[in-house]
Amino acid sequence: MPSSPSSSVQQAREALAGRLREIRLDAGLSARALAVAAGWHESKTSRIENAKTQPSDADIKIWCSVCEANDQVGDLIASSRAVASMYVEWRRVQRTGLERLQKSSIPLYERTRRFRFYHSLLIPGLFQTAGYVGALMAAISTFREIPDDIEQAVAVRMERQKVLHSGARFAVLVEQSVLYYQVGDAEVMAGQLDHLISMAALPSVSLGVIPFATGGRPVWPLEGFSVFDDHQVNVELLSAMVTVTQPREIALYVKAFGRLADMAVYGGAVRSLIAAAIDDLR
Structure with a gap:
């Protein structure tokens, strides 16, 4: 692992x-x-x-x-x-706010043809609503005490989502806990979960959820990571972004993603889990 x-x-x-x-x-x-x-x-x-x-x-x-x-x-x-x-420490790339960082990732997203996302804490960025992004970025901006350019940063992130219709493929895995960690108020979170159901219906998207009750896990819950083709893995820590480019390390993350994917449920089972999380918000 x-x-x-x-x-x-x-x-x-x-x-x-x-x-x-x-x-x-x-x-x-x-x-x-x-x-x-x-x-x-x-x-x-x-x-x-x-x-x-x-x-x-x-x-x-x-x-x-x-x-x-x-x-x-x-x-x-x-x-x-x-x-x-x-x-790369966040304090270095976020010192002027969040918009510049959002823009810097666009070329990577535009050239990638196969995306693999695993998250144990948050909805992946490409599948976030404007309300969810705004609430998340407000928390980041306040915590890191950086300039407030949230409106501009949200706009850039939403624009980045055009890659969902670019012909690329997207495999997304989240722990069930992601459906319950409330970012923003209940209305924002319910809207986000509804949106996730809609995104899962896209032919280019495979969405899997790893249930709480999964027993005998071959892979424990990990820090969130994103695999871009087979060329790069990004791992977000509290203090920094780590970029992995060594082939043997990328292979480890791909292996972990495969094991996590085997634990996930898909299709109707995912929709049921998301619907249950929405019901809990009411």
């Missing part, structure tokens, strides 16, 4: 640090000698090699120049940037 997304990022950082250490050793340099030649403190070399400090592009260029490994600069910078993009 998938390991912690944060640990995956750390492994990638350590792999990059290991490559830099190997370059230094191949050059026959001590950490002190490299630091002197680079013009920085020896502790910086140690922090980079122990994956405590992410090297900048300039650091990598200097490191390779000192070690006479300039042919590796391009590859190492590309790897470093990939590692940096794997773990």
